[in-house]
Amino acid sequence: xxxxxxxxALTYAQAVNEALRQTMESxxxxxxxxxxxxxxxxxxxxxxxxxWGGVFRLTKGLIGDFGPDRVRDTPISEAGFLxxxxxxxxxxMRPVVDLMFSGFFGVCADQIVNNAAKMRYMFGGKxxxxxxxxxxxxxxxxxxxxxxxxxxxxxxxFPGLTCVxxxxxxxxxxxxxxxxxxxxxxxxxxxxxxxxxTAKSADIGEGEGFGVVVPEEMYEVPIGKAHIDREGTDITLxxxxxxxxxxxxxxxxxxxxxxxxxxxxxxxxxxxxSETILNSVKKTRGIVIVDEDYPRCSVASDIxxxxxxEAFDYLDAPPVRITSPHTPVPYxxxxxxxxxxxxxxxxxxxxxxxx
Amino acid sequence: MDTQKIDDxxxxxxxxxxxxxxxxxxxxxxQADLGKLRGMHSSIGQEAVPVGICGHLKEGxxxxxxxxxxxxxxxxxxxxNEMMAELLGKSTGTNRGKGGTMHIADIDKGMLGAxxxxxxxxxxxxxxxxxxxxxxxxxxxxxxFGDGATGQGVLYxxxxxxxxxxxxxxxxxxxxxxxxxxxxEYAIAGGNVSNRAAGFDMPGIQVDGQSVIEMxxxxxxxxxxxRNGDGPTLxxxxxxxxxxxxxxxxxQSYRTKEEEEHYKSKDCIKQIRNYLIExxxxxxxxxxxxxxxxxxxxxxxxxxxxxxxxxEDKALYEDVYIxxx
Numbered sequence: 001x002x003x004x005x006x007x008x009a010l011t012y013a014q015a016v017n018e019a020l021r022q023t024m025e026s027x028x029x030x031x032x033x034x035x036x037x038x039x040x041x042x043x044x045x046x047x048x049x050x051x052w053g054g055v056f057r058l059t060k061g062l063i064g065d066f067g068p069d070r071v072r073d074t075p076i077s078e079a080g081f082l083x084x085x086x087x088x089x090x091x092x093m094r095p096v097v098d099l100m101f102s103g104f105f106g107v108c109a110d111q112i113v114n115n116a117a118k119m120r121y122m123f124g125g126k127x128x129x130x131x132x133x134x135x136x137x138x139x140x141x142x143x144x145x146x147x148x149x150x151x152x153x154x155x156x157x158f159p160g161l162t163c164v165x166x167x168x169x170x171x172x173x174x175x176x177x178x179x180x181x182x183x184x185x186x187x188x189x190x191x192x193x194x195x196x197x198t199a200k201s202a203d204i205g206e207g208e209g210f211g212v213v214v215p216e217e218m219y220e221v222p223i224g225k226a227h228i229d230r231e232g233t234d235i236t237l238x239x240x241x242x243x244x245x246x247x248x249x250x251x252x253x254x255x256x257x258x259x260x261x262x263x264x265x266x267x268x269x270x271x272x273x274s275e276t277i278l279n280s281v282k283k284t285r286g287i288v289i290v291d292e293d294y295p296r297c298s299v300a301s302d303i304x305x306x307x308x309x310e311a312f313d314y315l316d317a318p319p320v321r322i323t324s325p326h327t328p329v330p331y332x333x334x335x336x337x338x339x340x341x342x343x344x345x346x347x348x349x350x351x352x353x354x355x
Numbered sequence: 356m357d358t359q360k361i362d363d364x365x366x367x368x369x370x371x372x373x374x375x376x377x378x379x380x381x382x383x384x385x386q387a388d389l390g391k392l393r394g395m396h397s398s399i400g401q402e403a404v405p406v407g408i409c410g411h412l413k414e415g416x417x418x419x420x421x422x423x424x425x426x427x428x429x430x431x432x433x434x435x436n437e438m439m440a441e442l443l444g445k446s447t448g449t450n451r452g453k454g455g456t457m458h459i460a461d462i463d464k465g466m467l468g469a470x471x472x473x474x475x476x477x478x479x480x481x482x483x484x485x486x487x488x489x490x491x492x493x494x495x496x497x498x499x500f501g502d503g504a505t506g507q508g509v510l511y512x513x514x515x516x517x518x519x520x521x522x523x524x525x526x527x528x529x530x531x532x533x534x535x536x537x538x539x540e541y542a543i544a545g546g547n548v549s550n551r552a553a554g555f556d557m558p559g560i561q562v563d564g565q566s567v568i569e570m571x572x573x574x575x576x577x578x579x580x581x582r583n584g585d586g587p588t589l590x591x592x593x594x595x596x597x598x599x600x601x602x603x604x605x606x607q608s609y610r611t612k613e614e615e616e617h618y619k620s621k622d623c624i625k626q627i628r629n630y631l632i633e634x635x636x637x638x639x640x641x642x643x644x645x646x647x648x649x650x651x652x653x654x655x656x657x658x659x660x661x662x663x664x665x666x667e668d669k670a671l672y673e674d675v676y677i678x679x680x
Contacts, residue, residue, distance in 0.1 A: 039536030040609030051536045051609035075506030075542035076473045076534050104472060107507065142393030144455045146471035327675045331455030332444030333393065334665045 010214045013195045015169035016058045016134075019176035020096065022218050024066055027094060030180060033072035033081055034098025038063040041073035055100055056136060056195045078108035082133070086115045089131035089185070096180060099135040101143075102151040102189065116185040117160035131185040132176075137165075138191040138242055138292060139336055145328040150291075152189045152240075153298040156270035162186040163269040164223055165241035168199045170210035171267055174221025182223060189269075191242040191292075207231075208248060209265070226273035228280070232262035235286040235350050238277065238303060240266045243290040243341055250290075250346035259354055269299050277303060278311050285316040286353040290341050295323040317353040322346050359572045363636045365410060369567045370631060370642065373402040373624050375649040376426045379435055382653050383425070383442060387602050392442045395456040398426035400597035403623035404529050405430035407570020408497055408590075411578040415494040417465045417483045419476040421529075422457045423596075424469035427499050433461040439656035445663035452666045453674070473534075474500060474507030477526070481513040484524035488584070495523040495581040503534025505548050514555040514589065523581035525574070526589045529564065531596040536609045552589035564592030565623045568630065594623075 010018065024030045037059040039051030049068070053060025063071040074081040078099060085097035099105060105112065112133065119127050139148040152163045162184050166172035172190070179186035199212040208230045221227075229244060230251060239247035244265040251261035262280050266273070281287050287307055291300035304319040322341045330336055380399045386392035401423075409418065409430040420427040428438060433449060441448025442456055449459050460468035467483060470476040480498030487494040504510055505528060517524045528548045532539050540546050552559025558580070562573045570592060577588035595618035599606045606615070631637050 035534075036536045041537050042541035043538060043609060046611060048609045048611075055535075073537055073541070075537070076503040077506035077508070079508055080506070107472065107474075107509075142455065144453075144457055144471065146457065325672060327672055330453045330666075330671055331393075331441075331450075331458070332446075332452035332666050332670075334444075334668075335453065335671045338668055338671050 008213045008216065009198045009200055010169050011196055011198050012166070012169045012172050012190070013057050015173040015214045016176055016190070017060060017062070018214070019173045019180070020059065020062060021065065023177060023180045024062070024070060026218070029092065029094040030096065031070040031072065031093065032059055032062065032096045032098065033074050033085065035074055035076055035100055037098050038068070038071050038073050041068070054098065056190070056192070058134070058190070058195070059098070078104055079111055082108040083111040083115065085131050085133070086111055086119070086129060089129045090119065090127050094130045094180060096132040096134060099133055101147045102135045102137050103146045103149045105135070105151060105154070112155070112161070113158050117158040121160060128183050129185045130183045132179045133185070133187045135187065135189060136192050137189045138193055139324070139329045139340055140193050142331060142333070142336065144331040148329040150189070150293040150324070152187070152269045153293045155187050156299055156302075157297070160185070161270065162223060163189065164267060165189040165191070165269055166267065167194070167239065167241055167244040167265050168204060168209055169214045170199060171221050171227070171265070173214055174219050175223070175267065177218055178220040178223050181220070186223065189241060193242050203245065203248065205248070205252070208263070221267065224268045224271040224273060226267055226276040227265045228276065229263040229265040230261070232260040232284065234259045234261060234284055235288065235354055236262045236264060236280040236284045237346065237350065238264045238266055238287065238289045240269065240291050240299065243292055246341055246343055246346060247290050249343040250350065253343060253347050254350055261350070272302065272306070274306055274310070277306065281307050281311045282314045285314055288320045288322060288346055288349045288353070290322045290346055292324055292341055295321060295326055298323065320349045320353065322349050359575060361568065361571060366627070366631060366636055367645070369406050369410065369571070370624075370627050371645050371649060372406045372430055373567065373627065374646055375435065375652065376402045376406070376429045377624060378649050378653045379429060379438070379656070380425060382657060384602060386443065386657065393444070393455070394602055395425070395442065396423035396601050397596070397598040398423050400618070400623070401529060401531055401564070401594045402426050403567035403570050404527065404564045404592045404594055405499060407567045408525070408527060408574050410571045411574060412465070412495070412497065415465065415492060417467050417480065417487070417494070417496040419467045419480040419483070419496070419498045420469040421473070421476070421500055421504070422469065422471050423501070424459060424499070425456070427469070428459050428461065428466055431466045432464050433459065433466050435652060435656045436659035437461070440660040440663050443660040444665060445660055446666040446670065447659070447663040451670060453670065474504040474509050476500070477504065477510050477513045481517050481522060481524050484517065484522040485520065487523055493582045495525060495578060497525045497527060499527045499529055501534060502528060502530040502532065502539040502543060502548065503537070504528070505543055505551070506534070511555070514552070514557065514587065517587040518555045518557050521584060521586035523584070524587045525577045525581055526587060528589065528591045529594055530591055531594050533596060533600070533606070533609070535600045538609065547591070549589060549591035557587050557589060559589040559591070561591045561593065564594030565621045565626060567623060567627050
């Protein structure tokens with residue numbers, strides 16, 4: 001039994017892979033496309049297909065089971081294949097399109113923000129776009145300014161787009177299934193530092209997250225709902241994707257100093273679960289929002305405004321945002337470490353509120 | 356090879372630059388293995404392409420590169436000490452440690468930057484050519500991009516602009532046969548890049564990118580045409596990337612060892628080496644001396660980088676805008 005449990009301690013990438021596999025098995029309208037999602041395209045006769053299975057191995061093995069028709073390697077043509085995803089979704093298919101790094105949105109922004117986001121509204125509700133876009137985010141891997149961004153705030157800006165950011169294997173599988181089943185366009189942001197981790201190696205402690213085991217059956221994690229990752233009464237820390245791990249670390253440190261800390265794992269960037277955030281703040285009377293995205297016009301700013309506008313009377317201190325600075329992502333290691341939100345910065349901010 | 360006589364000095368310079376690139380890239384790999392260099396895309400195998408083209412370039416000319424651009428930089432004369440320092444994240448680097456391998460730039464040398472987004476530099480190069488023309492110079496702009504970039508629409512937008520405005524830009528597709536792990540024969544309809552020039556009313560030629568001499572000779576008309584104000588050319592250089600897409604990636608997951616051996620047998624440095632000896636441009640001793648000197652320079656670049664400091668914390672906030680200090 002213990003062994004069975006260990007076997008289900010999937011990595012984030014394996015959990016996503018399972019979600020894709022199961023949704024493809026259960027619905028033949030679901031297909032995946034993107035750059036090197038298999039790799040070695042056209043070389044099946046040389047035994048060279050599925051060379052990569054995606055740069056983060058999210059789609060590894062799928063081409064073997066579903067073939068190149070449903071696991072479709074693309075040329076490096078983001079505008080082309082993102083737009084093709086919109087067109088296919090509009091006409092009866094349920095595409096999952098991989099945008100390798102969120103920074104590459106620049107190449108295909110038109111298709112995402114002018115077509116995917118707006119077509120249903122512009123057409124008076126007479127079109128449905130069950131499109132899923134998956135992309136990667138995050139600094140910390142020496143990939144510099146164009147391959148390290150965390151851009152969910154930008155997409156949350158656009159009405160019509162749903163944006164989710166899983167924090168561990170459990171939420172990754174559940175949110176992928178919800179996203180693919182959703183009839184709206186959904187963008188899933190996968191943090192680069194999470195994809196190789198199991199929940200265990202993501203350091204989920206007892207009573208935190210959803211536990212270390214990823215259920216084998218299909219399940220949904222509801223879009224638009226934040227998760228109370230650990231309960232507490234003295235202060236609220238809000239994490240998004242990888243920063244949920246940072247919040248947990250900070251919470252442990254603060255608890256060792258005698259404080260009871262609530263951690264909210266946001267999960268959905270848009271729509272935003274205002275209720276969970278406000279209820280928590282009304283209880284704890286203080287909030288630190290931890291976000292790796294750029295600070296201006298961001299989700300962190302949005303949450304800060306929400307709390308200031310809706311829960312001002314409950315607050316003992318102003319909301320604090322711990323974010324990346326208003327700079328591009330630097331290459332040099334010491335600068336990149338300085339760039340990232342850290343446990344130390346979160347603890348310091350929290351103590352500033354608590355003391 | 357007899358279409359255009361290349362003087363001995365230039366031939367020796369080709370050899371020296373190509374050897375320097377090869378040794379530099381090999382050293383980068385070692386630095387990565389030591390954990391000092393945080394990832395890169397190796398240009399080994401592709402040295403002849405930029406070295407041949409850059410043989411035509413003069414002060415004021417521009418080049419622009421890709422995510423795989425160390426060879427472009429060295430071919431255009433960017434200092435390898437500063438390059439190594441950049442790769443090790445040091446403040447003395449070409450970009451003060453803030454760009455790294457995918458963004459090396461040296462504006463004074465006319466290297467307007469490597470770029471991490473496929474195809475992204477092509478219109479920028481077109482703009483540099485527009486500027487060179489509007490400022491009344493005879494300078495040219497050369498943009499290198501991979502076969503993968505032929506999937507990007509912006510290539511065709513740029514080719515059209517350059518053609519209707521007769522801009523001095525040379526589009527150089529370094530066809531190394533793979534866009535990451537995707538073979539070009541799968542991704543490129545018709546299997547040919549140079550043919551695409553026809554639709555934009557410009558010459559398109561295919562060149563053996565493993566021969567620095569052919570690269571140099573066959574690009575002569577393109578450079579002359581651009582300098583004379585007669586517009587752009589598309590050059591497809593057939594070449595081969597010896598290593599994986601990025602450091603540590605195993606390319607045999609999508610290609611065969613036999614294929615690799617086939618292309619390595621046509622190695623560009625081996626070819627120029629043989630040519631220099633056969634044509635009695637120099638003796639073996641001269642080549643060995645060049646290699647030793649290049650090796651010493653690469654070694655020195657590591658020392659320079661090691662002796663340099665990391666950027667100060669305040670560098671994180673600098674250069675977002677001119678006036679943010």
